[in-house]
Amino acid sequence: MSLSAPSSAAPLLAARGLVKFYGKTQVLHDVSIDVAPGEAHVVIGPNGAGKTTLFKAVSGEFPVDGGEIRFDDGNVTKLAGWQRVRRGVGRSFQVARIFGEMTTAENLIVAVEARERRTRGGFGLTFRISPRHGTLAEVRRLLDGLGLGPRADDPAKLLSHGDKKRLELAMSLALRPKLIMLDEPTAGMSPGDRTAAAELIDETRRAHGLAFLLTEHDMGVVFGLAQRLTVLHHGRVIASGEPAAVRDDPTVKEVYLGHG
Ligand SMILES: Nc1ncnc2c1ncn2[C@@H]1O[C@H](COP(=O)(O)OP(=O)(O)O)[C@@H](O)[C@H]1O
Ligand SMILES: [Mg+2]
Incomplete structure (x- = not known):
């Protein structure tokens, strides 16, 4: 029914x-x-x-x-x-490509900056050396919101399974x-x-x-x-x-x- x-x-x-x-x-x-x-x-x-x-x-x-x-x-x-x-149409595993050598916070910086490049229609040929104003604050909110604050500076490959799931979720959210x-x-x-x-x-x-x-x-x-x-x-x-x-x-x- x-x-x-x-x-x-x-x-x-x-x-x-x-x-x-x-x-x-x-x-x-x-x-x-x-x-x-x-x-x-x-x-x-x-x-x-x-x-x-x-x-x-x-x-x-x-x-x-x-x-x-x-x-x-x-x-x-x-x-x-x-x-x-x-x-x-966003899907967690497609967007959540975690870079193991990078830290939890760096992975999120990449995701947030990728979204900004896309929404601004950039060509994606240039990489920023330092994150855009606002990116770090947003990353901090995502980390804290998912309880990943203490893991911010850990290489992603060392995260527990549960923390990797949280990072995946945070990256999906970052792409909005x-x-x-x-x-x-x-x-x-x-x-x-x-x-x-x-x-x-x-x-x-x-x-x-x-x-x-x-x-x-x-x-x-x-x-x-x-x-x-x-x-x-x-x-x-x-x-x-x-x-x-x-x-x-x-x-x-x-x-x-x-x-x-
Ligand atoms: N790649 C596949 N090839 C053949 N059968 C599949 C495949 N993936 C899932 N199935 C079958 O399709 C049905 C639905 O699976 P699935 O969509 O994974 O269900 P759920 O996510 O609700 O547990 C199940 O009977 C499963 O065995
Ligand atoms: Mg299933």
């Missing part, structure tokens, strides 16, 4: 009727999902439901076998992943796309770090009007973050709408939340 969604603004992302096969196995069955500007839309569902496949379809990692994807009022269904990135897709951003974090990461995502969304499409297992994080919630099950959308309404949906309780 489909619950009514709180949609007022024209959607930033509108995926309609997506179909994806891996060989003969159909993994996405007529999946539709909207993300409004500035909202966090969280996709949940059991392992194997098709969440990561949906993200890859939206980011353009492979062509879909059916359906249409519109972003920022343009049809991007046939565009390559890098072309979608240019239009503002229109939509950020995060596939299980808090996986492997302690409960305290999870809460902090969720707060940072929420703050960034509010401060910059960024839209997020996320998957997440931790229900505390889900209900703390989501303006909209979609449940995937066996590659189909079984419910989508306001989080509280989705949570109380009997089908959802039966197939998913009831198991937790």
Whole structure:
């Protein structure tokens, strides 16, 4: 079933009727999902439901076998992943290219400066010797916001797994796309770090009007973050709408939340 969604603004992302096969196995069955500007839309569902496949379809990692994807009022269904990135579709692992020899702070400086070059339409032929005014303050906010302050001067290759995830998230945020897709951003974090990461995502969304499409297992994080919630099950959308309404949906309780 489909619950009514709180949609007022024209959607930033509108995926309609997506179909994806891996060989003969159909993994996405007529999946539709909207993300409004500035909202966090969280996709949940059991392992194997098709969440990561949906993200890859939206980011353009492979062509879909059916359906249409519109972003920022343009049809991007046939565009390559890098072309979608240019239009503002952000995805953590594509942008989070961590340079191991550089420190945590230096990695973030590179990300912030890359964004500034892009938004100013520079040719990218010149490299700044010293960071732009404002970059260091922004990097400091990102570091502090993600609890990476004490790691600022450590080479990135020496960071723990959890800290690398935080740095990836910080780098995605630094690039400020229109939509950020995060596939299980808090996986492997302690409960305290999870809460902090969720707060940072929420703050960034509010401060910059960024839209997020996320998957997440931790229900505390889900209900703390989501303006909209979609449940995937066996590659189909079984419910989508306001989080509280989705949570109380009997089908959802039966197939998913009831198991937790
Ligand atoms: N590259 C692939 N080739 C074949 N099957 C795949 C591939 N990637 C995922 N699958 C299958 O597609 C289904 C959906 O997977 P996935 O999108 O990763 O689900 P989720 O992210 O919700 O756990 C699963 O049955 C999985 O085994
Ligand atoms: Mg997955």
